[in-house]
Amino acid sequence: MLRKIKNNLKIALNRAGMFLEFYQDYKNYKRWNYNNPAVKTRAAQESKMLRQTHMIEKGMSLSAPRKGFGQQKIKELFEMMDQYLKLGYPSDGMPFQDAIIVLNAYVQMQRKLGYENADMIEKLKSYDKYRIDGLTAGIKHDTRENLLSNADKPFPEFFYSRHSMRQFDGRTINVEDIKKAIKIAQKAPTACNRQASKVYMYTDKETNVALGELIAGNTGFQQEVQNYLVVTADVSAFYDTFERNQVYVEAGLFSMALVEALHYYGIGSCILQNGEYHKKNRKFKDICKNIPENERIILFVAIGYYKDEFSYAVSLRKNVEDVFVVK
Ligand SMILES: Cc1cc2nc3c(=O)[nH]c(=O)nc-3n(C[C@H](O)[C@H](O)[C@H](O)COP(=O)(O)O)c2cc1C
Known part of the structure; x- marks a missing residue:
């Protein structure tokens, strides 16, 4: 009988501990996922940019990329890049460079498909001064x-x-x-x-x-x-x-x-x-x-x-x- 009570108590304690650990996971994720506006770390800003840039390079890597695809995503990427610079993070960081190179490759590819967005191209040109030569990005x-x-x-x-x-x-x-x-x-x-x-x-x-x-x-x-x-x-x-x-x-x-x-x-x-x-x-x-x-x-x-x-x-x-x- 005593052994049974002890066993049940052990199980109950284990489940309570499990609940508390999952609760800690929840708290940690709630605090640090990059959609939390309070998260302004360099890593979070870079992850945002990398994901957004990846959506563009992914669209370009398809068998038949769509003419003019991703314009809204590109606008959002520009906002992320500006926010990144505003927070004082380095423009020579790989994610920032990746964004510039992929967007330039996008413009070239879209030209071949007969699409041009003058506003976008002008905005992209404003980042030319940050561009480091010699990196390969985009599609191959x-x-x-x-x-x-x-x-x-x-x-x-x-x-x-x-x-x-x-x-x-x-x-x-x-x-x-x-x-x-x-x-x-x-x-x-x-x-x-x-x-x-x-x-x-x-x-x-x-x-x-x-x-x-x-x-x-x-x-x-x-x-x-x-x-x-x-x-x-x-x-x-x-x-x-x-x-x-x-x-x-x-x-x-x-x-x-x-x-x-x-x-x-x-x-x-x-x-x-x-x-x-x-x-x-x-x-x-x-x-x-x-x-x-x-x-x-x-x-x-x-x-x-x-x-x-x-x-x-x-x-x-x-x-x-x-x-x-x-x-
Ligand atoms: C956990 C995980 C989830 C992923 N989900 C997707 C996805 O939903 N769609 C997609 O096109 N690629 C997805 N990928 C592929 C990544 O985009 C890809 O691994 C990354 O861009 C690096 O490129 P590479 O695998 O060519 O080196 C995923 C990769 C991992 C590891």
Whole structure:
């Protein structure tokens, strides 16, 4: 009897502790997400600009970029850039430079499509004085042959040669190729070797079309994606409050290994976010039909074979000094 009471008390304390930790997560996220107007850190301003710039470079990397797309987004990006300078942050920072270069590439591309916005071009010219030469950003044109010739090279060349693909050719994916890639991804580090990640693939058109319609982040290239991989992690692989975010770490590491392995086997991919909303996740599970309640959908991967020729977004990275802190 006493043992039972003790046990129940232990469970109750554990649940209360779990609640308090999730509450701390909530407080931390509420305080620091960049939509909170009180957050004016350099990192937050740079993240805002990077995301906005990425939306432009992503639009440019599609098979058929739209004439004059993204004008409202560009206006917002200008506001972010001005705010960034007003707060005294450095114009030679990579995110600010990325914005300038991508916007200039956008203007050039749009000219070829027969579109010009004089106000936008004038505003963009006002940032010329900040521009540093020698950086490459925007989009790059490439061929499958060239890209895959790097897949057999030493690790750095191989690793640098994977890019998120938003253009795919129409060939049907060979499930055996995916299996080989998943076998490699399984070698990703995994918390206490519990291997909580799983991948679901659907070969029928209906399921993939339904997923594509619900997934956010595939706008403009949805029609080229024949298959999505659904990456999940099993919540019941974890046991205590301190492991509450482990599903994301597990599936994150696994997914990175997976996209690299897919690239190695000649398959292009693009990770697509899963907006973590309850109702939407319910809908995803209704579409998939075979993902159990104990598994959380962490992300989706759009996959397809590389086209003969294509463009991809460069997605310039920060300076290593900005992400490696040694003391
Ligand atoms: C968690 C995560 C979510 C992502 N979501 C999307 C998405 O919804 N749509 C998209 O086009 N790309 C998405 N991406 C791809 C990123 O935009 C891409 O990795 C980034 O711009 C860097 O480019 P790279 O992968 O070509 O090096 C996502 C990547 C990650 C890691």
